[in-house]
Amino acid sequence: MMMKIGFIGLGIMGKPMSKNLIKAGYSLVVTDLNKAAVDELAALGAEIASNAKDVAAKANIIITMLPNSPHVKSAVLGENGVIEGAKKGSVLIDMSSIAPLASREIYTELEKQGIDMLDAPVSGGEPKAIDGTLSVMVGGKKDVFDKYYDVMKAMAGSVVYTGEIGAGNVTKLANQVIVALNIAAMSEAFMLATKAGVDPELVYQAIRGGLAGSTVLDAKAPMVLNRNFKPGFRIDLHIKDLSNALDTSHGVGANLPLTSAVMEMMQALKSAGDDKLDHSALARYYERLTGTEIKRFN
Secondary structure (H helix, E strand, O other): OOOEEEEEOOOOOHHHHHHHHHHOOOEEEEEOOOHHHHHHHHHOOOEEOOOHHHHHHHOOEEEEOOOOHHHHHHHHHOOOOHHHHOOOOOEEEEOOOOOHHHHHHHHHHHHHOOOEEEEOOEEOHHHHHHHOOEEEEEEOOHHHHHHHHHHHHOOEEEEEEEEOOOHHHHHHHHHHHHHHHHHHHHHHHHHHHHHOOOOHHHHHHHHOOOOOOOHHHHHHHHHHHOOOOOOOOEHHHHHHHHHHHHHHHHHHOOOOHHHHHHHHHHHHHHHOOOOOOEHHHHHHHHHHHHOOOOOOOO
16 A cells, blocks of 8 residues: 655645655645645645644655744644644654754654654755755654655655754755855856956856856856746745854854855845845846846847
8 A cells, every 4th residue: 555645835846746746656645825736736636634733644654845944843843733643653754944953853842752753855946846856865763764765766866864863954054055155156257257248158158067067057057147037946045044054053163154145145135125036146146236237248
């Protein structure tokens, strides 16, 4: 018999991820505040639950894909939360990107009830959520990871075990630091080229095969050059991740001077009302400084 999976959170990422689970042959029970998203999954054969408690009562694997720590805490430990409906021996796989400390707090409460947990944040944004090639970084007990590997792999290109509970989210924060700094560096370099009279498109084509080339560059340079800031991953969510990274860094005694600088750039974009744009809109920070747009010359 196929295991039943509960899915809580059908947003930009959660909706395509849950569709990939259905494609892989799993039966789903779903809940979300957005009725249209729920109806879309119901049309594909998912069962509808009224709340997180109801989801947990109907499924032995519960996946959460929510914006931040408070949302996950509320859905899992709050009124009508997962903890009220989940059976002993079931598992919560939290695929949201939250503070590692929050993952550990939730894990401790669930463990008291005999419920397992993995923190399994993802990287790759909406395009990779749709085509099922996300990178998943997972913290928790190794035997629990092994047991549910195939479920996570149904939504992902890679699923990597990174250590104890919270390690998944530490890994995700490291990922988000590298992505943010890459986009800022790209924007800075393209502004240099633009102001020096060299077409940034040609700079991009010339450097992408060398040491400065990266997945970030290939994903984000075309967006900036096309003036397309439609969000695959919004600035406000990246602010949330960098905020969690900085909070965590202070707790463990790590210094993140470059992360702090990019955080201030993102805060300036938020003040200018750009926080719902894709994080490639970091380029706009540099454009406001110089009064010059980064775009193809022809």
